[in-house]
């Protein structure tokens with residue numbers, strides 16, 4: 001199983017590409033497309049709410065191990081920049097730059113664009129990512145792209161296998177009531193292996209829930225390892241108790257006041273004490289206020305772009321998280337550059 005986000009700028013051919021790579025499933029501000037190859041399932045997540053919704057982008061990235069960044073053959077733009085900053089601040093992802101609509105360009109312009117991509121990603125986590133030019137009308141590059149996705153998929157499978165033995169955690173992205181079954185949630189096993197009859201709890205509310213049944217791509221399973229996109233029927237909770245990003249697990253940290261170690265984007269405005277920001281934690285997101293900032297052990301009122309600092313922050317609701325989770329701080333009203341910082345939790 002591999003989870004792959006399809007992100008990139010507006011009208012860059014994301015949805016058309018998703019439709020060529022898989023079969024459409026659940027649809028909201030993120031839309032799922034599935035493809036089965038032998039015993040491997042590839043779940044694509046189209047960030048169709050982006051760029052209007054930053055949440056759609058961040059959720060698609062956080063739900064996947066591999067990102068396809070779509071860049072139209074006409075060239076780079078601010079939205080591609082924002083996607084690159086998001087991936088860099090979240091770190092540790094694999095991915096491919098997909099130069100879309102290659103039929104509207106020519107080989108010289110396409111190779112110039114892939115050089116430009118190399119130049120702007122230099123020094124980021126994405127500097128080694130390949131660029132592949134594709135067209136969904138002539139099918140140029142589609143097979144090459146698929147082969148590359150399969151090989152990255154094999155790498156992530158191995159990486160996820162190393163997480164199978166950890167305590168189970170499921171990130172929930174959709175939840176609803178099914179007549180005759182009850183509460184059904186969709187999501188990804190972030191770590192560990194879940195089993196039918198597991199007694200877990202829903203966080204941040206700490207409500208007990210038992211796994212009644214597990215499905216992946218409409219097939220019933222007895223257990224599901226890390227990295228599997230699952231549908232779960234649950235006992236003991238109702239779908240209305242859920243919110244996007246709630247975690248099913250044995251134990252999560254839950255707090256609304258959090259200390260974060262932050263790396264500010266080079267392209268952001270300074271971050272100041274008292275600033276109203278938007279916090280992304282896994283698939284959860286909420287308004288928050290910066291309570292204090294320290295740099296090099298000293299209290300400061302502002303942290304400049306590109307700097308590292310520690311931030312104490314008060315969120316509007318409880319957040320469920322674990323030590324290994326990455327957070328993002330954003331300014332949703334900044335038209336130019338919404339992403340402010342990538343953060344790790346200080347425990």
Ligand SMILES: Nc1nc2c(ncn2[C@@H]2O[C@H](COP(=O)(O)OP(=O)(O)OP(=O)(O)O)[C@@H](O)[C@H]2O)c(=O)[nH]1
Pocket residue numbers: 009010011012013014015016017048050100101102103104134135136137138
């Ligand atoms: N010529 C050509 N047109 C394409 C290709 N891929 C997509 N298009 C067209 O480009 C337009 C945008 O494609 P979409 O797939 O909707 O792009 P998107 O990024 O999902 O767009 P939004 O979600 O609306 O931002 C559509 O009219 C497509 O038919 C391609 O490879 N070649």
Ligand SMILES: [Mg+2]
Pocket residue numbers: 014015016048
């Ligand atoms: Mg679309």
